[in-house]
Each structure stands twice: as C-alpha cells, then as structure tokens.
Amino acid sequence: MTPPDSRNTPPPDNQPPWERIAADPEFKNLVASKAKFIVPATIFFVLYYLALPVLVGWFPELMKKKVLGDVNLAYLFALSQFFMAWILAFVYVGVAAGWDRKAAAILSKFRS
Amino acid sequence: MITLLAQAAPAAQSHTALFMFLAFVAATLVITYFSARRSSGSSAYFAAGRRITGWQNGLAVAGDYMSAASFLGIAGMIAFKGYDGFMYSVGFLVAYLTVLFVVAEPLRNAGKYTMADVLAYRLSPRPVRAMASLSTLTVSTFYMIAQMVGAGALVKLLLPGVSYEIAVVGVGVLMIIYVVFGGMLATTWVQIIKAVLLMSGTILLCFLILRHFDFSFGKFFDAIGHVPVKGADGIIVEKDFLQPGLVYGAAVNPWGPIDLVSLGLALLFGTAGLPHVLVRFYTVPDAPTARSSVVWAMLIIGAFYIMTTLLGFGAATILTPGNIVVDGKPTDNMAAPLLAEALGGEVFFAFISAVAFATILAVVAGLTLSACTSFAHDFYTNVIHHGKEHRPGEEVRVARITAFVVGAVAILLAIKLQTINVAFLVGLAFAVAASANLPAIVFSIFWKRFNTSGAVWGLGVGLVSSIVLIVLSPSVMDASGKALIAHAPIFPLKNPGIISIPLGFLAAFLGTICTREPSAEEKFTELTVRANTGLGAEKATDH
Numbered sequence: 094m095t096p097p098d099s100r101n102t103p104p105p106d107n108q109p110p111w112e113r114i115a116a117d118p119e120f121k122n123l124v125a126s127k128a129k130f131i132v133p134a135t136i137f138f139v140l141y142y143l144a145l146p147v148l149v150g151w152f153p154e155l156m157k158k159k160v161l162g163d164v165n166l167a168y169l170f171a172l173s174q175f176f177m178a179w180i181l182a183f184v185y186v187g188v189a190a191g192w193d194r195k196a197a198a199i200l201s202k203f204r205s
Numbered sequence: 206m207i208t209l210l211a212q213a214a215p216a217a218q219s220h221t222a223l224f225m226f227l228a229f230v231a232a233t234l235v236i237t238y239f240s241a242r243r244s245s246g247s248s249a250y251f252a253a254g255r256r257i258t259g260w261q262n263g264l265a266v267a268g269d270y271m272s273a274a275s276f277l278g279i280a281g282m283i284a285f286k287g288y289d290g291f292m293y294s295v296g297f298l299v300a301y302l303t304v305l306f307v308v309a310e311p312l313r314n315a316g317k318y319t320m321a322d323v324l325a326y327r328l329s330p331r332p333v334r335a336m337a338s339l340s341t342l343t344v345s346t347f348y349m350i351a352q353m354v355g356a357g358a359l360v361k362l363l364l365p366g367v368s369y370e371i372a373v374v375g376v377g378v379l380m381i382i383y384v385v386f387g388g389m390l391a392t393t394w395v396q397i398i399k400a401v402l403l404m405s406g407t408i409l410l411c412f413l414i415l416r417h418f419d420f421s422f423g424k425f426f427d428a429i430g431h432v433p434v435k436g437a438d439g440i441i442v443e444k445d446f447l448q449p450g451l452v453y454g455a456a457v458n459p460w461g462p463i464d465l466v467s468l469g470l471a472l473l474f475g476t477a478g479l480p481h482v483l484v485r486f487y488t489v490p491d492a493p494t495a496r497s498s499v500v501w502a503m504l505i506i507g508a509f510y511i512m513t514t515l516l517g518f519g520a521a522t523i524l525t526p527g528n529i530v531v532d533g534k535p536t537d538n539m540a541a542p543l544l545a546e547a548l549g550g551e552v553f554f555a556f557i558s559a560v561a562f563a564t565i566l567a568v569v570a571g572l573t574l575s576a577c578t579s580f581a582h583d584f585y586t587n588v589i590h591h592g593k594e595h596r597p598g599e600e601v602r603v604a605r606i607t608a609f610v611v612g613a614v615a616i617l618l619a620i621k622l623q624t625i626n627v628a629f630l631v632g633l634a635f636a637v638a639a640s641a642n643l644p645a646i647v648f649s650i651f652w653k654r655f656n657t658s659g660a661v662w663g664l665g666v667g668l669v670s671s672i673v674l675i676v677l678s679p680s681v682m683d684a685s686g687k688a689l690i691a692h693a694p695i696f697p698l699k700n701p702g703i704i705s706i707p708l709g710f711l712a713a714f715l716g717t718i719c720t721r722e723p724s725a726e727e728k729f730t731e732l733t734v735r736a737n738t739g740l741g742a743e744k745a746t747d748h
Contacts, residue, residue: 124733153449168291186496
C-alpha cells in the first residue's frame with residue numbers, strides 16, 4: 094500500500110503515476126462512459142450505412158418507390174446518410190466535451 | 206451549343222487553364238519558401254510544430270482526401286449511370302465517423318509522427334514498425350500511382366498542349382519540392398488552398414446548375430427522371446437517373462450488390478487506416494483539436510460529395526450523356542469540366558481544369574510526405590538504428606532523401622503504366638488500410654492481451670490477402686484482355702474488403718492468442734491513461 098502523502102511525490106524515474114490513475118474510480122468511470130457511447134454509436138452507424146447497399150442491392154423494387162414527387166426512397170436514404178453522419182459527429186462533440194472536463198479533473202487531482 | 210461541346214477544347218482555353226494552374230503553383234511555391242525557414246527540427250518538419258488549428262486541419266484533412274477521382278470520377282459516374290454513383294460517394298463521408306470515434310484522439314495522445322508510434326508504444330518496436338512501415342509505403346505508393354496516372358490522362362483532355370510525360374514529371378517534381386523543402390507545414394497549406402479552390406469551384410458550378418433550373422429542385426429532379434440515353438440499338442430512350450442499379454444492380458452484374466457491400470466496408474474501415482490522413486492528427490496541439498478538425502473535415506467533405514452528385518446529375522440533364530464525349534468517345538472524367546464550359550464559358554472551364562490539377566498535386570504531396578515520414582521515422586530511425594538519432598537532423602535528412610526516391614519511382618511507374626487503367630489501385634489502398642492497418646490500431650488501443658505477434662500477423666495477412674485478392678479479381682484479370690492479365694478472373698469481386706478485412710482481424714487475433722507478452726500487457730495501463738487523458742502526449746513546439 095502506498096502511503097497517502099506519496100501522491101505528491103513523483104515516482105523515482107519521474108514517470109507519471111500511470112498505475113494510480115488507472116486505478117482511480119473516476120478514471121475507470123471515464124473509460125466506461127466512453128465505451129458506453131462509442132460502442133453502440135459505432136454499431137449503429139455501421140449498420141445504418143450497410144443497410145444502404147443491402148437494401149438497394151437486394152430490394153431494388155422497394156427502394157425505387159417514389160415518396161416525394163419524383164424523389165424515390167433510394168435517393169432519400171442515401172441523402173439521409175450524410176445527415177446521420179453529421180448529427181452523430183455533433184452529438185459526439187457534445188458528449189466528448191464532458192469527457193475532456195472529467196479527464197482534466199482527474200489529472201489535476203494527481204498533479205502536485 | 207451542344208455540338209460545340211463535343212469538340213476538343215481550343216488552344217486559347219487551354220492557355221487560360223494553364224495560366225490559372227501556374228498561378229496556383231506559384232502561390233504554393235511561395236508558401237513552401239516561407240515554410241522552409243520554419244521547418245527545422247523533426248517536430249516542425251513532420252508535424253508542422255503541432256500548431257495547426259482545428260479548422261485549418263479540417264480543411265487540410267478534406268484537401269488530402271478529396272481527390273480528382275472523386276471530383277471528376279464520381280461526377281462522371283453519375284452523369285452516365287445516375288444514382289449508383291451517388292450511393293458510391295456516401296461511404297467516403299460516413300467513414301469519418303470511424304476516424305472520429307475510434308482513431309483520431311488516441312492516436313494524437315499516444316503517438317508522435319506515424320501510425321506505428323501507437324503500435325510500438327507497448328509492442329516490440331522493431332518488428333511492428335517494420336511491418337507498419339511496409340504497409341504504409343504500400344498504401345501510399347498504390348494511391349500515388351493511381352493519382353499520377355490520372356494526372357497524366359487528364360492533361361490530355363484539359364490542356365491539349367501538354368504531353369502525358371510532361372504532366373507526370375511536372376506533378377512529380379512539384380510534390381518533391383513541397384515535401385523536401387516545406388515539410389508538413391507547406392504540405393498542409395497546399396491542402397488548405399486546394400480545398401478552398403475545390404470547394405469554391407464546386408459551389409459555383411452547383412449555383413449555375415440550379416440557376417439553369419430556375420432554382421427549382423422540382424424542375425431539376427423532374428429532369429433527372431427523364432435523361433435521354435442512347436440504347437445499344439441506337440434508339441434514344443428516357444431513363445430515370447434516380448433509379449438504382451445501373452452499375453451495381455444484380456441485373457447488370459450478379460456480384461454487384463455484394464461488391465458494393467465489400468467496397469463500403471473498405472471505405473468505412475480503410476479511411477481510419479490511411480497514413481496520409483492519420484499523420485494530420487499529429488499537426489494539431491491536442492486531442493480535442495484533433496476531434497474538432499475531424500468534424501470540420503466532415504462538414505466540408507459531406508458538402509463536397511453532396512455537391513458532386515449535383516454536378517453529376519447536372520451533367521446528365523443539361524449536357525445529356527450522349528454529349529459528354531472527347532474525340533467521339535464517351536469520357537466520364539470530362540462531365541464536370543464540360544458542364545462548367547456549357548454553363549460558365551471558357552474561363553470557367555479553365556478554372557475547373559486548373560482546380561482538378563491542383564487537387565491531384567495536393568493529394569500526391571500529402572501521400573509522399575506520409576510515405577517519407579514513415580520510412581524515416583519508423584524504418585530508418587527505429588528499425589535500423591534502434592530509435593537513436595546519431596546526429597541531430599538525421600531523421601529529417603533521411604525523409605528528404607526518401608522524397609526524392611519516392612518521387613522518382615512514382616514518376617517512372619506512372620509513365621510505364623500510362624496505358625493501363627489503374628483506378629483499382631485506389632480501392633486496393635483502402636482495402637490494405639482497412640485489412641492491415643485498422644485491426645492493428647484498434648487492437649493495440651482497446652485490447653489489453655494484444656501483442657507483437659498479433660500485430661505482425663494482422664498487418665502481414667491483411668496486406669497480402671488484399672493484394673492477392675485484387676490480383677485475382679476482375680480489375681486485374683480479364684478474359685478478353687482488357688486488364689493486366691488475360692485470364693478469366695478467379696475472384697469475382699472487384700473489392701476484396703469483405704474477405705480481407707475479417708482475415709486481417711482474425712490473423713491479429715490468432716497471432717495474439719498463440720503467444721503471451723507480459724510486457725505488452727503491463728504497458729496497456731499506461732497507454733490507456735495516456736490515450737484517454739492526454740497525459741504525456743507530445744506538446745506543440747514554440748518557435
């Protein structure tokens with residue numbers, strides 16, 4: 094067990110206290126909340142994107158259906174991919190700003 | 206008006222185009238001159254001192270990524286085949302979500318100049334760097350040759366007074382100058398100027414298209430639904446260009462739909478493994494800036510691809526496919542320039558042509574720099590000299606010499622391959638990046654158990670399987686002798702990703718579980734803390 098005051102003394106080889114940060118509950122919480130966003134978001138965009146070639150390739154009749162004047166489902170779905178990507182990117186930026194604050198708080202705790 | 210379009214560009218026009226292109230070259234050379242004075246030291250040379258801002262780097266990432274193949278190729282594909290070209294363009298943007306979520310920030314926090322820095326962080330550096338360097342050089346070279354051959358072919362169409370060889374040598378020499386003298390700072394600004402020019406040209410052309418349809422999307426889409434196309438029997442029929450299936454439809458090619466899925470996978474996972482995109486994240490001060498630069502890049506790239514599809518549909522409706530011809534042959538790369546001529550006259554045609562060249566030049570400069578960085582930093586300094594620089598400035602000197610060699614090889618290969626359709630090399634570059642680089646990057650950041658043997662196997666199998674499958678594919682083998690090898694293709698898909706990406710991941714997994722490497726597992730803690738907090742990450746340098 095490290096004595097409580099050792100937090101303010103750098104390790105002998107002047108390395109940052111990697112192990113102690115990694116063991117910190119706030120750090121574990123940060124990594125977990127990142128995974129909680131990134132894993133489902135990645136699965137979502139991969140599936141949403143692959144749905145385009147799959148639907149157009151194997152269900153062309155469905156995708157040729159005109160839904161908005163001359164504009165068909167295939168065009169709208171392809172166009173929606175751009176907005177999906179942009180929206181997801183902006184959501185990520187919002188969420189990640191919170192992670193930056195958490196990371197800064199953790200680092201300041203370990204800085205003398 | 207339409208019959209005029211069918212003729213080759215007259216000499217006066219090509220002079221205007223040449224003049225505009227030379228103005229771009231002059232501006233970039235001035236930038237290179239000023240960058241050269243600030244490019245001493247490795248961090249300045251390889252990473253522009255890590256002082257590029259978020260929006261600047263976003264423009265530069267977009268500039269590195271938006272190639273002439275997208276600008277002219279996708280517009281042309283849509284002009285001739287309609288919707289399927291649009292679907293093709295979607296993956297180029299969505300792929301940036303992989304870059305944003307998975308790669309950009311950990312890479313910035315854990316690495317220094319190259320992708321291999323992240324792998325070498327906790328794995329045995331020499332074998333991992335050697336393999337990563339090989340894979341980087343392969344991706345960069347393939348991509349570069351495709352761009353150079355494209356430049357040579359385009360010059361014949363856009364600047365009839367300039368020969369193929371002169372164009373290739375000119376592009377090659379300029380990219381060497383940027384990289385040798387200006388390093389990352391000059392290359393970044395070349396990308397930024399190119400991105401601004403390309404976006405301006407595209408926006409202006411879109412504006413002219415919409416004006417042609419009285420700014421009515423109703424009229425525009427009505428026209429897209431009735432494009433006159435000459436059938437095989439010579440009779441002109443109206444086709445709905447919003448309908449999918451003219452390129453990838455099962456009726457045209459039974460392997461089409463699965464080939465498109467395979468291409469999509471290579472784009473989604475390959476973009477995050479492209480060395481010339483990855484090195485850009487080392488040019489910003491920290492991980493949050495890397496993140497914001499990806500978002501800037503996504504806004505620009507997305508807007509660009511949506512507009513490119515409008516260019517394609519505009520060419521299909523205003524020019525009609527039957528009139529996009531050069532010397533009597535349908536030429537899809539000319540759809541956008543000819544449309545510019547029809548809507549904006551000679552000067553606009555010249556401007557769009559000059560933008561197309563600026564685009565190629567910027568992309569090849571980015572590729573050359575990433576190849577040189579990997580060779581000098583990964584192979585020379587870390588594999589051969591065990592991570593020690595014997596004399597200060599040696600790493601930069603080796604990178605500069607490499608730029609000469611890479612440039613010379615690219616010029617020679619591009620001249621040799623002049624008559625061959627090498628567009629498949631771009632697909633190959635994405636496939637290698639997705640199958641070799643991405644498994645290694647993802648596992649080393651997220652999987653504690655991952656080790657050197659897994660990285661070497663993943664990189665090796667991903668690289669070899671992509672190349673072998675492409676060689677056996679219809680892009681290289683064709684029974685009627687239209688491709689490099691006159692033989693029926695053995696592998697039916699043009700895009701190997703659907704097989705090679707799982708193979709790359711599987712090899713990285715199996716290679717890992719066959720051996721244990723306690724030191725790699727111990728250092729995972731350090732990498733995780735560093736990747737998630739930025740503690741110990743490379744700092745921006747002062748002047």
